[in-house]
Amino acid sequence: MTSEKEKKVKEINGVTVTHTNTFMCSDPGQELIQRDIKSGKINRVVVASCAPSLHEITFRGAIKRARMNPFLYEHANIREQVSWVHHGEKATDKATALVAAAIAKARELEPLEPVRVEAHSHATVIGGGVAGMRAALDLSRRGIRVILVEKTPFLGGRTAQLTTLYPTGASAESVVRTLAEAADKDDRITVLTCTEVAGFEGYVGNFTLTLKVNPAPASADGIAAGTYVPLTGYRAHGALGEQPEITFQSGAVIMATGFRPYAPAHGEYGFAQHPEVMTLPEFLKETASTPSKGKALTVMGRMIRRMAFIHCVGSRQIPGIHESKADGSLNEYCSRTCCSAVLRTALEIRQRYPQTHVLDYYRDIRTYGRGQEVYYEKASENNVLFFRFEPDDPPVISSNAGGPHPLRIRVNDTLTFGEALSADVDLVVLAVGMEAQPIPSLVEIMKLPTGMDRFLQEVHPKLRPVEVANNGILLAGTCQAPMDIGEACTAAQASAAKAAALLGKGFVELDPYVAGVDPDRCSGQGRCKAVCPVEGAVKITDKGARINPALCTGCGICVSECPEEAIAIKGWTLKQYEKMVDAIVAA
């Protein structure tokens, strides 16, 4: 606070103490407040700082520890609403007005108690890839029962479509099997394959989900439970029998719906124009059963003497340079995994098939993770040839009909000062990026927030990295952002830790900012119920309206509709608003 502002605030009736502190949210700052509470000087707290979304909980905690009701506190946001958007004297005036309004409201605050609701010790994990299985296993180990829902007949997700994994060199089969067998035989985990979420309602601790079980597709015919099918996944034991639909209660939901590989556009780097152009997942599938040693690699019956990898296909797209899809979307992000995946594959080819030469076309090599830089070093040592291109000047693939190699690839290589280099190759492999697996119906029925990148959006990358704004719904793995397997498992475990803390106590506490009814005024007309957007939040009894505080979102629509002014949002009453407006007008 500027001294000028502090002086003005001090003059407001009822203000007994003011403090100016650069870090009010720090421990010493919090202690200032606590000291004043304990000394009996104050019975309301107003903090003027950054947005309440950042630190409201911090200050409530401090006030509670000083044994005052934490809801006798009001927050004025003078960062986003003032200092970031205004300058000079007018900024000070606005800040003073907002603080005055907060003080006026604070005088009207009543002590409130959080809404306490029971929480089922049960979690639902949506998606049976590595992240989903990891989360399910960790929740089960904490004694929480889990339903693991998988849309396909197989567990293992995208990992099961791979062969050898970086950075360990482990087989995809061993990773998927370890997790899938453990989940399959775990008594507390119910694995439901060929199953989709059809209905979703309720609130944290008490969600109600309806699952629809689809008939197994022909691809699963004759595959015994407990079998791992290479490039496909692990067939789990079904648990539901013939039941087509089930409804159950669950305390928390973990989203593990994963990603899909980018599908190149027709003609992008010659894709779908030349059969010798394929994506990295297609290449892995195509070569999964080729002999692991030989003079040269053979793909689709043809000997590959020279091949090329192209990075950043469907990743790091730039508006104005790359063409967006029909829906206007562009993948501006880095997909994080492709560089190491390409270099691992390239190195393996060089080591196994000495007569297959490998060319690598990249923008930046991003082998950031532990044990990944070594792929880059070894690929160079093993004569993988690197070419670097600018995003607006990518390599061009053309047909080389009649030549010894079917394709020609040309690039202006920035590693050799922009020299135009062309090479004839037998195969071009595109390192396609990750896109969020589209889950439009889940986004709609669960009201999930998504980002500009179309991945699910966490509340804050550092403060609440695996939580979404909807209380009780958590994120695990690549539904949130591109990640590799280790990172997806880490995220899954972090979400399991949050779910365990949430469900471990048997109850959940919610903010008390919900509607309350004055029974003396309520005439039971039911207009509140008619306008309420949440099914079940208002009930009309012979004694008037009754609110279910666990379902009420505190939106306040009912308040504006009530003819008797019998309904109010606790902590945000009409009287409190009036006092705030008066203070702003007077300031």
Place this chain on the structure above:
Amino acid sequence: METQRTLEYDAMVVGGGIAGLQAALDLADQDFSVAVIEKDTTIGGKMIRLSKVFPTLDCASCITTPKMAAAAHHEKIAIFTDCDLTSLDRQADGGLAASITRRPRYVDPNKCIGCRQCEYACPVFVPDEEQGGFTLRKAVHIPFSNAIPQIATLDVENCSLCGKCAKVCPTDAIVYDQQAEDFAIVAKTAVVATGFNPTPADQKAAYGQGRLRNVITAMQMERLLAPHGPYMRLIRPSDGKEPESIAYVQCAGSRDQSLGVSYCSRVCCMYAIKQAMLISGALPLADITIYYMDIRAFGKGYEQFFQNAKAMGIEFVKGKIAKISQAADQNLELRYEAQEEDGRLVTREHDLVVLSVGMVPQWNPAGVCHLPTSDDHFIQCSMPQIQPTVTPMDGVFVAGVAAGPKDIVDTIAEAGAAAIEASNYLKRFTGYQAA
């Protein structure tokens, strides 16, 4: 003979940086009791020393202080600062025993009220390492304004024993003859979150070995950019000039076999871009050039952050800086191969050079416990894919940079993962109830 104190907890966390604090909070929120052992005078680790953090540009204090306060006030968490772990062994009952030495602060923590009277009275000035060495602090001082705990510490190396601090202390908290205390902590499980040090800037002869005054490290630049930094504005150290042309030297201590650090440190590209953006805000007319090998903006929202920086006019030059040397007017000359032009060796002059230093492990477990490290000297992980925080030492888990370089976002996720591993491990003790 005095018997040694032994304290008992469900879990112990070694390291009170953001990884350790998050792991402790995630364990304590599941109702397990946790001891956090921190070697520094305050919790908060490297993060509390930063200015702003990418990619959200939140101020680091705004994100770190609430987590510090939440841990410090959690009824299930006990924090031990100034403590060295001298051994960590498995006991016969399957639990872990840690021997701890608490170094003297020469201040009674139960009496000190953090009023700073001692600091004001102290006549000895010492370069303040918390401000990049750019300003001075006193021999007795509170480490910094949002340190936890807010109690003074006396730097015995520099104290002149003049007695002024003891004289002004209103609570008689100064204890000149305070001794180190040895005690033991026993717990069922441990999370190691010992973090990193920046790669030393004085080892690379080609970059001046720390002798060029206007070559600073990125950690020093963090202080220059912090809202409560040493000068409250951005000036270069040698003469207080506002720099007009600033260079970032990427991979100054990473991906460099000559320093024995062949790995990528993961954060340097992003923090350099972040600092460049903050400098553009502070000094809109300054030219900022980032010399890089590969820009590794791989996290959520990071590539977009990089593209924004380019659009803001920050110059990115592909080239590894071969040599930094002194030029006229206290400026510096950078020599590199102009890859994007014709490959000539060129030199360019800048007012101020920032070395984007990497990460090396803070702690080597050798001699303390049987926790193996890998070739990169970070703690070995047994199952990096399906259980990334599990180490070869049963019941001991690892989180954050102790298990290899990573940024804050990835560190916080990993701390959660270590916490669920530790809490699941606690379940192994039959009939074990949360203490």
